[in-house]
Amino acid sequence: MAISANRSQLIWSPVLGWALLSSCLVSGAQAQEETTTPGLQTLEEQAPGEVIDILLPPVSEGGGGGGGSGGRGELGIAMGSFTLFPSLEILGGFDSNVFATSAPTTGSMFTVVKPQVELKSEWLNHSIRLLATGGFGFYVSAPTQNFQNYALAADGKFEILEDFYVTAKTGFIRATEALGTPDASFAQAPTVMDSVPIEVSLYQKFNRFFYQLTASATRYWFYDYSTITALGLPGYSRDRTDYAETVRLGYEIYDGTSVFIAPALQQSVYVQQINVAGQQRDSQGWVFPIGMTTRLGPKSQLEGFVGYQTQTYLADGTQTGAMTFGLSGSWNGYEPLTLRPAFLRSINQSALVNYQNYVSTTLGVDFTYDVHGPWQAVGGTSLTSADYTPAFGVPNVAPRTDYFFKGSLGVMYSLRPQVQIGPLYEYMQGWSTDVPAGGPAYTRNTLSIRLVAKR
Numbered sequence: 001m002a003i004s005a006n007r008s009q010l011i012w013s014p015v016l017g018w019a020l021l022s023s024c025l026v027s028g029a030q031a032q033e034e035t036t037t038p039g040l041q042t043l044e045e046q047a048p049g050e051v052i053d054i055l056l057p058p059v060s061e062g063g064g065g066g067g068g069s070g071g072r073g074e075l076g077i078a079m080g081s082f083t084l085f086p087s088l089e090i091l092g093g094f095d096s097n098v099f100a101t102s103a104p105t106t107g108s109m110f111t112v113v114k115p116q117v118e119l120k121s122e123w124l125n126h127s128i129r130l131l132a133t134g135g136f137g138f139y140v141s142a143p144t145q146n147f148q149n150y151a152l153a154a155d156g157k158f159e160i161l162e163d164f165y166v167t168a169k170t171g172f173i174r175a176t177e178a179l180g181t182p183d184a185s186f187a188q189a190p191t192v193m194d195s196v197p198i199e200v201s202l203y204q205k206f207n208r209f210f211y212q213l214t215a216s217a218t219r220y221w222f223y224d225y226s227t228i229t230a231l232g233l234p235g236y237s238r239d240r241t242d243y244a245e246t247v248r249l250g251y252e253i254y255d256g257t258s259v260f261i262a263p264a265l266q267q268s269v270y271v272q273q274i275n276v277a278g279q280q281r282d283s284q285g286w287v288f289p290i291g292m293t294t295r296l297g298p299k300s301q302l303e304g305f306v307g308y309q310t311q312t313y314l315a316d317g318t319q320t321g322a323m324t325f326g327l328s329g330s331w332n333g334y335e336p337l338t339l340r341p342a343f344l345r346s347i348n349q350s351a352l353v354n355y356q357n358y359v360s361t362t363l364g365v366d367f368t369y370d371v372h373g374p375w376q377a378v379g380g381t382s383l384t385s386a387d388y389t390p391a392f393g394v395p396n397v398a399p400r401t402d403y404f405f406k407g408s409l410g411v412m413y414s415l416r417p418q419v420q421i422g423p424l425y426e427y428m429q430g431w432s433t434d435v436p437a438g439g440p441a442y443t444r445n446t447l448s449i450r451l452v453a454k455r
Contacts, residue, residue: 089114093448100180108141163205183351237275256295280315302329355388379409
């Protein structure tokens, strides 16, 4: 994984996160088999609250009971009625522009260590999963960029009847905002975010009809580790709790293909009712996506949706609305090649004083290609735009759109089925329509050697 992915902000709306990531991202131990390339990195960096779905994706609709090893082959250590999946990932390399700034730039050697253990039940009915994971980064020439991220997460499924069950998940996540991403281009040291997400869901299927009721809440704490300029709110002005209530109604047209609607209500409640800029940013909104999930083969499944999202600020009644969409999953129509689209458009909270939110649009695709024998090519590309909405009452604020491009290419060699090693190159660029006001203007090259060991 390239360095930027380890310092993800992980902030987005819960309903969009659930709809998109549930089919896009696999569970922790399985995820080690894939390189986190630009498309997935960008999704992670846009997300607040749905980290828990990245770590422990929701139970698939209509899924049977029990944990099961999910086709992980010989991986895992049997522990009675549980299976333990440990893994370790180590990256070492060079980052040409650690602070994601225009000239002069600072380059540095870096090392990232990512341990992970997942414990999963193998019961015939019900299930439980426990996950502990971390990402620890160290820069030789830029120690202010060192980071220590970790997460503890748990989820469970209680079956009431066949095709009728309750799921719940919670966790504690520490993440670090990556410089050179939306809202994070103004600090010399990263801001750290703690979050505690909680989610409870009820699923039932009648013949081909199904519904899922989900309630979630996520509490955030932000910590500043550098001097924040006038462009950005300090951490204590960003602390908040996000809530979401979702109803997903669907119909299975035929085996493997379903259509659904997933209307949701969302609320953001800030701890500091009036922030340091004199603003009241509590808001509420709704989202109405219409989508389809289809299984195209044993290894191909796609889920897409289109819809509309609004966010209304309670203090002044201003409203932001945007057409939203998403596409996720994987396509393996040509056997050696696997494509994973990463399309997403949503409204995100902003950390900037002059802008209350931004509409984020991401178009990306990642790939893995089995070249020959133990050799595998990995990579991808993504382009993200952030269209900022000026904060109410702030005079002389110019329109602003930030852009972020990422592209990566690497090769992995399997020393044995459980151990892979190989180089990974990533190019990143950020630019803006309003650079003098703090928009990004940088290019960044990262070259690393990646070692992944699984058991």
